[in-house]
Amino acid sequence: MRGHVVDVHREYPRLKQAGGELLLVTMGTPQQAAMFRDKFQFEATFLADAQRQAYRAFGLERGTMGQVLGPRVWLGLLKGMARGGVGKPIGDVRQMPGAFVVDRQGIVRYTHYPSHQAEAPSYQEIVALLESLD
Amino acid sequence: MSKLRVANAAPDLTLLDHTGRLIRLGEIWARQPVVLLFLRHLG
Numbered sequence: 001m002r003g004h005v006v007d008v009h010r011e012y013p014r015l016k017q018a019g020g021e022l023l024l025v026t027m028g029t030p031q032q033a034a035m036f037r038d039k040f041q042f043e044a045t046f047l048a049d050a051q052r053q054a055y056r057a058f059g060l061e062r063g064t065m066g067q068v069l070g071p072r073v074w075l076g077l078l079k080g081m082a083r084g085g086v087g088k089p090i091g092d093v094r095q096m097p098g099a100f101v102v103d104r105q106g107i108v109r110y111t112h113y114p115s116h117q118a119e120a121p122s123y124q125e126i127v128a129l130l131e132s133l134d
Numbered sequence: 135m136s137k138l139r140v141a142n143a144a145p146d147l148t149l150l151d152h153t154g155r156l157i158r159l160g161e162i163w164a165r166q167p168v169v170l171l172f173l174r175h176l177g
Contacts, residue, residue, distance in 0.1 A: 008171055020169045021162055025149070027175060034152040046152040057145035059137035060172055091175035100170045102144040102163045109167070111138055117174050126169060133167045 004097065004120060005040055011123040012044060018130035020101070025049050027091025055095060060113070062094040067116045101126055103133050 008015075008024070015022050022044040026033045033046035049055060099121035101110035110129050112121035138144070146160035162168050 004171075004173060015169055019166055021166050022169045022171065023157075023159075023162065025170060025172045027173075030150045030152055030154045037152050045157070047149045047157065048152065049149055054145070054147050054149060055172055056135055057147055058170070058172065059135055061135060093175050095174055097174040098172045100138065100144065100172075102159075102168045102170065104163055104165070104167060106144050106146060106160060106163055108138050108140055108142045108144050111140060113137055121171075130167055130169070 005036075005042075007120055007123070009040055009042060011127075012042075014123070014127050015130065018127045019133065020126070020130040021045075023047055025054055027052060027055075027095060032090050050091075052092065052095065055098075058098060058100060060096050060098045062092065063096045063117060067096065068094050099126070101129055109133070 005024075008022070012022060023046075024042075024044055025047045026036065027050055028036065028048055029050055030048040033048045037044075037046045047054070097114060097117060099110070099112040100108055103109050110126060114120075144159070144163070146158065148156055148158045151157045159168065159170075
């Protein structure tokens with residue numbers, strides 16, 4: 001998981017410069033989200049969705065064993081360990097991640113439903129999209 | 135549970151932020167486009 005956070009931390013200035021407001025949705029409590037945010041010295045807003053209502057509303061499912069424990073996930077996990085370390089999990093370990101861009105009219109402009117948990121969204125595509133929005 | 139598609143209306147939910155403050159998503163995206171990144175488990 002931390003590999004994803006390291007990635008988005010790196011991309012945050014570009015997202016911001018392109019006019020996007022980054023919101024990171026977590027399955028933790030506000031306190032857990034705050035601790036995580038502090039640990040990574042993140043400026044963006046973290047949201048606490050311990051009941052996973054937002055995950056469900058955005059159509060993000062619990063993954064299959066292959067999506068959660070498959071070799072691609074292990075590879076991603078190893079990369080993440082190298083970059084940011086791995087800690088005790090908080091939240092449903094089978095919950096699939098995802099990414100969305102919503103425009104000022106509340107319309108979905110980008111979706112990313114990964115095929116496995118370690119698959120990251122295309123920040124290049126997201127930045128280009130943000131630059132095209134008013 | 136159905137997946138969202140491009141051009142769908144986004145669900146406008148209210149969630150707590152990391153400070154314990156209630157945040158309505160619609161109020162944020164009314165100001166500027168929002169990138170919502172749903173993380174898998176913390177840690």
